[in-house]
């Protein structure tokens with residue numbers, strides 16, 4: 350699968366998740382996870398190179414700038430409690446802007462890439478993107494352990510015990 354096909358395939362996943370995200374906080378978290386991986390890897394395996402092609406420079410910079418704007422909208426939505434009655438409208442705003450960005454890439458940027466880059470290079474980039482995407486999406490961070498004492502009262506003792514200081518004194 351070349352880089353254009355790989356990116357378009359992932360766009361479909363993003364569109365689907367964005368639809369579910371307004372009503373389902375778990376889907377919202379998944380949407381954000383995919384979106385961040387998509388943008389980071391799309392820049393690494395596509396835009397960082399494509400912006401070096403003179404005829405593609407402006408379109409590439411514009412797309413990456415849109416990634417930054419999406420990040421700002423995303424931070425704003427993320428800071429909103431999911432139970433707040435305005436949360437769905439925050440997610441809707443993020444989805445609308447993001448979907449517009451995806452459409453523009455598919456209609457304007459990617460056809461340009463097919464014209465300006467060699468098929469073998471598109472294929473090599475596609476393989477790298479797919480591998481990176483799969484690796485990153487499969488990373489599962491452990492949950493924060495429950496019951497951590499945040500009172501600050503037992504911190505000194507815990508640090509000493511953790512460092513084995515108690516046993517050194519014996």
Ligand SMILES: [Fe+2]
Nearest residue numbers: 388391412454
């Ligand atoms: Fe993008």
Ligand SMILES: [Fe+2]
Nearest residue numbers: 356391451454
């Ligand atoms: Fe994209």
